[in-house]
Amino acid sequence: MIRSFRDFADLASEKGPMRVAVLAPEDEEFMLAVKKSWQRGYIEPVLIGNKERIERVAEKVEFDISGFETISNDDRQAISNLGIGMIFSGELPIASKGQIPTSYIYRSIIREEAKTGSGTNVSVISFWEVPGLDHLVAFTDTGVNIVPDAKAKLEICKNALFVYRLLGYSKPSMAVLSGQRQIGGALTSYRDYESIRRAADSGDLGECEIVDATSFTEIFAGKGNRIVNWDSLNLERMPHILLVPCLDTGNIICKLDFVLNVSRCSLVATSRGPVCIPARSDFTDSIVQQLAMCVAIAARMKGGK
Amino acid sequence: MVKSFNDILEAAKSAGPVRLVTSFREQDLDLICRAAAAGFIIPCLIGNGKAIEKMTERGPLASMEHEIVDERYPGGVLQRAISLIREKRADILMQGGFDQNAFLSAVLDARTGLLKAKAASYVSVFELAESGKLILVTDTFLNNYPGLTEKRLILENALSLSAILEIDTPKVAVLAAVEQVNPGIPSTLDAAILSKMSERGQFGKARVEGPLDIDCSLSHLAAKRKGINSNVTGNVDIYLVPEIDTGYLLAESLVCFGRIHTAGIVMGTTNPVILDVPFVSDECRLVEIALASLALRRGEGDGQAV
Numbered sequence: 001m002i003r004s005f006r007d008f009a010d011l012a013s014e015k016g017p018m019r020v021a022v023l024a025p026e027d028e029e030f031m032l033a034v035k036k037s038w039q040r041g042y043i044e045p046v047l048i049g050n051k052e053r054i055e056r057v058a059e060k061v062e063f064d065i066s067g068f069e070t071i072s073n074d075d076r077q078a079i080s081n082l083g084i085g086m087i088f089s090g091e092l093p094i095a096s097k098g099q100i101p102t103s104y105i106y107r108s109i110i111r112e113e114a115k116t117g118s119g120t121n122v123s124v125i126s127f128w129e130v131p132g133l134d135h136l137v138a139f140t141d142t143g144v145n146i147v148p149d150a151k152a153k154l155e156i157c158k159n160a161l162f163v164y165r166l167l168g169y170s171k172p173s174m175a176v177l178s179g180q181r182q183i184g185g186a187l188t189s190y191r192d193y194e195s196i197r198r199a200a201d202s203g204d205l206g207e208c209e210i211v212d213a214t215s216f217t218e219i220f221a222g223k224g225n226r227i228v229n230w231d232s233l234n235l236e237r238m239p240h241i242l243l244v245p246c247l248d249t250g251n252i253i254c255k256l257d258f259v260l261n262v263s264r265c266s267l268v269a270t271s272r273g274p275v276c277i278p279a280r281s282d283f284t285d286s287i288v289q290q291l292a293m294c295v296a297i298a299a300r301m302k303g304g305k
Numbered sequence: 306m307v308k309s310f311n312d313i314l315e316a317a318k319s320a321g322p323v324r325l326v327t328s329f330r331e332q333d334l335d336l337i338c339r340a341a342a343a344g345f346i347i348p349c350l351i352g353n354g355k356a357i358e359k360m361t362e363r364g365p366l367a368s369m370e371h372e373i374v375d376e377r378y379p380g381g382v383l384q385r386a387i388s389l390i391r392e393k394r395a396d397i398l399m400q401g402g403f404d405q406n407a408f409l410s411a412v413l414d415a416r417t418g419l420l421k422a423k424a425a426s427y428v429s430v431f432e433l434a435e436s437g438k439l440i441l442v443t444d445t446f447l448n449n450y451p452g453l454t455e456k457r458l459i460l461e462n463a464l465s466l467s468a469i470l471e472i473d474t475p476k477v478a479v480l481a482a483v484e485q486v487n488p489g490i491p492s493t494l495d496a497a498i499l500s501k502m503s504e505r506g507q508f509g510k511a512r513v514e515g516p517l518d519i520d521c522s523l524s525h526l527a528a529k530r531k532g533i534n535s536n537v538t539g540n541v542d543i544y545l546v547p548e549i550d551t552g553y554l555l556a557e558s559l560v561c562f563g564r565i566h567t568a569g570i571v572m573g574t575t576n577p578v579i580l581d582v583p584f585v586s587d588e589c590r591l592v593e594i595a596l597a598s599l600a601l602r603r604g605e606g607d608g609q610a611v
Binding site for chain 1: 405406409433446447449480481482483489490492518519520521523524526527528530531546547548549550551552553554555557558559560561562563564581582583584585586587588
């Protein structure tokens with residue numbers, strides 16, 4: 001079972017290097033991450049973007065890229081289309097976003113999924129490694145669906161469950177999060193929780209457990225209880241997957257690693273392979289970690305143990 | 306400037322006691338005793354007088370100044386509590402044994418309750434030990450899906466609290482999923498408008514930046530890497546959230562994962578109101594009483610409170 005980012009790194013070392021379409025690696029922080037990932041044996045980059053800028057940043061971080069395939073292109077959407085197309089054609093197992101707006105990447109993935117008729121709803125999974133917890137926590141959807149309805153949320157759940165099972169968990173647990181309180185009536189997010197619970201009960205989500213809690217207080221302190229003190233919080237109750245109500249909530253909470261003692265890694269799981277999507281504000285070590293995770297997930301998607 | 310929960314406790318202590326009214330329940334006895342002993346409050350307990358007397362006569366409260374208001378009719382307790390505030394015989398209202406829905410309906414009734422502003426909102430105050438400051442996050446409990454008009458009022462309420470905490474030039478992050486204005490993401494539009502209103506001086510000295518995602522809000526460096534140059538980023542005093550799912554879960558995340566202490570208060574009422582919120586720990590409930598006392602003493606408006 002994969003329980004930590006260290007496990008991802010170990011698996012990436014074992015299964016790598018894998019060829020990765022690196023889209024617009026035109027920032028030093030990002031290029032340094034590519035260099036480190038290459039040195040650690042995780043990836044072999046195929047560099048796509050403005051050749052001059054790529055060469056300039058590579059030089060700045062003292063990375064000799066002469067031995068790697070480089071495809072020159074200045075158009076951001078074209079770069080994205082090209083890299084994502086390489087995954088869907090089977091040419092490469094992984095793509096990674098560099099200095100390119102994430103929305104361009106999503107657009108390319110959505111187009112390719114539509115072409116294949118896979119029916120896959122595109123969503124982002126952000127993993128947290130929390131000290132003291134014996135498993136990773138997957139937040140989803142933290143990147144694509146702005147206000148998903150119950151139907152879209154079911155698809156998002158399926159994606160997350162698929163990925164979590166790749167980590168070696170046959171029956172992942174999941175909480176459907178909501179800001180539901182005693183006051184204010186039933187929130188849409190709470191009605192979605194009820195709907196997803198019914199779907200899970202009727203087998204629509206395969207082997208999984210939807211926990212009877214929709215907020216962190218309920219998860220850690222138990223339903224109907226309040227936080228009395230830190231000792232009343234039981235971290236062991238943390239489910240594997242947390243379905244967030246909407247994009248605002250997901251993106252804001254998953255990036256709390258800027259203030260909390262947790263680490264974060266995000267990916268898009270397409271039907272053909274993972275796409276690494278570090279935030280533009282992420283730093284080198286975090287990007288390396290995310291590339292390792294994508295290599296490990298790609299290896300598992302191919303059927304590797 | 307009030308920088309810590311200890312500062313709040315000290316300030317409330319030096320300000321002297323205020324009268325706190327609540328529907329008495331046994332589980333609050335220890336909290337009420339501690340608040341009275343610290344000099345924050347003179348408790349005014351409403352309910353079955355004899356039963357309250359029996360519960361308090363042998364404890365520490367017996368030797369402290371307090372008042373018991375005998376109200377046997379359960380339906381009358383809440384209205385009696387509100388009346389005491391409206392008649393200026395009490396200063397602060399604590400939820401205590403009241404059902405939360407009924408409590409808020411009565412308190413926020415524009416005609417017979419305690420609503421002062423056009424909207425009430427809940428502000429969570431977090432103590433960031435590392436940076437040695439308090440941050441405010443709002444609305445984390447009351448308003449479900451505020452529109453732009455409500456967000457403006459929620460922000461104004463938070464600014465009132467920041468003034469009480471002596472934050473001279475509050476820096477506000479209007480949070481959204483992304484830092485760019487995206488017509489497909491309504492929270493970014495509201496944020497941009499509030500930011501523009503701030504530019505035009507509509508929020509006084511406050512500097513309102515939005516939309517900001519959480520990484521840009523928390524880290525000046527992260528913001529710079531995304532091309533945002535602002536003195537708000539990395540040094541935010543007030544975080545305005547888009548809606549309740551985000552507000553409630555964000556507050557819980559800071560408490561549960563960060564073990565960051567939080568205390569909250571209802572703003573936009575004539576007098577401070579303290580709610581029973583699941584993510585506020587026992588330890589911090591004393592700070593809530595002190596905060597309410599401070600809000601009463603330093604609040605502006607019609608000579609009353611927040």
